[in-house]
Amino acid sequence: MSSILRRTFSSSAQLATSTATISTKSPTTVLYEERNLKRLVQKFKKFCENNRFRTNNGIYEGVVSRLAAAKRFHWIEEILDDQKKYDDISKEGFNARLILLYGKSGMFDNAYNVFDEMPERNCKRTVLSFNALLAACVNSKKYDKVNELFRNLPQKLEIQPDLVSYNTVIKAFCEMGSLDSGISLLIEIEMKGVQPDLITFNTLLNGFYANGRFVDGERLWSQMVQKNICPDIWSYNAKLLGFALEKRTKDAVELVEEMKDKGIKPSTISFNALIKGFVKEKNLEEAKRWYCEIGNSDCKPDKFTFATLIPFVCEKDDLGFAFELSKVIISRKLFVDKALLQRVVDGLLKESKIQEAKELAQLGNDNSYCRYKLMLPTKVCGSGLNSEDIQELESS
Template sequence: MSSAAYNRLHGLFKNSTATATATATGTGTSTAVSTTNKIVKEKTKRPKKSPAIPTATATATGTVVSRPKTENLAFEPLPMSQLTNSLANLKMFIDTFKRTSNTGPFRYSYKYYDDVVSHLARAKQHAYIEEILEHQKRYKTDMTKEAFVARLISLYGKSRMFDHARKLFDEMPELNCPRTVLSANALLTACINSKRLDKMPELFRELREELSIEPDEVSYNVVVKAFCEMDAIDSALQVADEMEKNGCECNLYTYNTILDALYGKGNILDADKIWDTMKSKNLDPDVRTYNAKLRGLIFANQITEAIGLLDEMKTKGVNPDVYTYNGLIHGFVKDDDLVAVKRWYAEMAANEIVPDSVTFRIIIPFASKKGDYQFGFELSKVGLLREMNVGRSNLQGVVDGLVKEAAVDEAKELVELVKASNFIYYKLKLSVNS
């Protein structure tokens, strides 16, 4: 889903309680419009006719457009914007979502479910998450496939609904779904994602002793992650030992998880020992391994070493990614070195690494802090044109700075750009104090 669609959807959720009741008794004949306010205003208008929509989705009257099966099979997660645009309120969105679930390819689009559920979770609409996920139980054949149910467990976990995840796991036998270490791992991960680490030790024991599910390397990696989350890295290392004693090999997930924790605390010495361990096992570090170390070096203000590490990874054939460059740029921000930030931002482009919203969120406020509002202006434009969520306060900082420097035309240009973008939160005030 694009960032723009994200913001529209999120805005929809925010206003959901108001609009849900306002339109509940209406005729439900709203046309496809782009903001919630407009939706409410135009709800009595008659739609001209059904809009041309490429796949099964809601029309303005809330019915489903049936398309030939072959087209449904070519489902792409594109209609998010259409769904959010054409819906008068959240309840309708949920109903449409449930109806659209009738097409198999839609149900198997993990990314789509993930997006919708995570936005619902952020908007604290847990009842709707339950509604969507419980709705899946009507697809009885799917519910007998463990991977499908594990996905739902995982989604509950990410929504911090551990009890729901647990309940679904318990229901699996009556859903005629085989229950193996795969769904057990999904449930263990749900402990972490729903911040219920307290549930983990008991659960781990229960899985093994009462359900006879033997942990595999994924299970151990989840436990390793859990201890790292609790800042108990020694315990994480003990689990790694235990895992090998039980016939599971530590892999990159294991070590990258531990390295992230160590470098995150600035513990470079212990982290280097992990690198030795990996080497002795012929386990080649990947981009995440290097990025973890890079972050550790930046944390310790060792910027020169960080640049050296970038060279090393290139030599070893590990391609740097946007995390690598963001980390490095973050280091130069810490170093208060705007010239270097600019150079490495350019270097990033030269290496064909596409900046992401974090890149802009790091650099733009720094440019403003250094008083280089022109650079902030350029970056803001790039970010907005790429439909990225650059951050309202970051944009405001640039606008204010431009105004302060009497660059009112540019300030206005930026404000206009913001207005034209689909980010409903970007309502900048042009603060001219004259």
């Protein structure tokens, strides 16, 4: 009996200590530190009982994003459906948030159900929730449905679309490659007396430049300037990509200088565009130089930087540089396609750089965050490995 009492007392003490520890931490910290997704859901629902907690959009987005990344869509539905028991559900802004969260998770049917059920909760639907539904449709990649909703719902619900509505539909057109439809809508909104803004033009500029329609992009750029809308970093990045795809790297470099003269600092996306341009021109030294320029700035290379550079560097047989780039990827815990790093390992093997291949494979396999599981094939056709090399690999 005494042993049972001791165990009971010990368990109670541990629980009390655990509870006390949690209570000293903010809900954001508790949820961020929780690795078990089931417990994450339980704690999130418990925290939602607090009125103040329910006003924090960032926490909602963070938890839903984690569940979506893990493809735990039933738990997303569980925690968002649980929100309906609170009085907040009669507020349009609260419903709009749920609609957007479902959309960002790719769960458009759920998003539409929230919008559809709003009258049952005595919650009026205005352009706010309508725009949330359009955004959910875009984020769920249901691009073909966006125009249908845009054309039918406003008249049915007596909602007047605003500039946010138009910008969202233009984004959908650009995402699905219907660029001319985007231009038609731009003309339509101007005829209705609605003035396009920087977001409108940036969306269209990115669509046209990225799809190789450089001349049309330039025409839009001129139109934007004529309306006294000043280009920002996103405008310049779209144009830089256009130059890169046109293999006009000299113009791209001059554009970067223009940005600096206007006080606009290049971003990682800017540098990536330049690197992409020099890769397309097969200019290894300039591609490497602009990679180094990222380090000389306040920016950091991202996964797109490496996805552009590594295949090109391997193609140019600069395996030493590819090796260094790969180590940066792993040390920074960037998520890249495993095949990208495997290509470097295979290239090192073909160059008989056994130690480097072993080191890279070990780094990838030991990194619990990345878990690349890189392979060290010992019998590759044309690998150039001699019997001693193969013996060394097989013993590792």
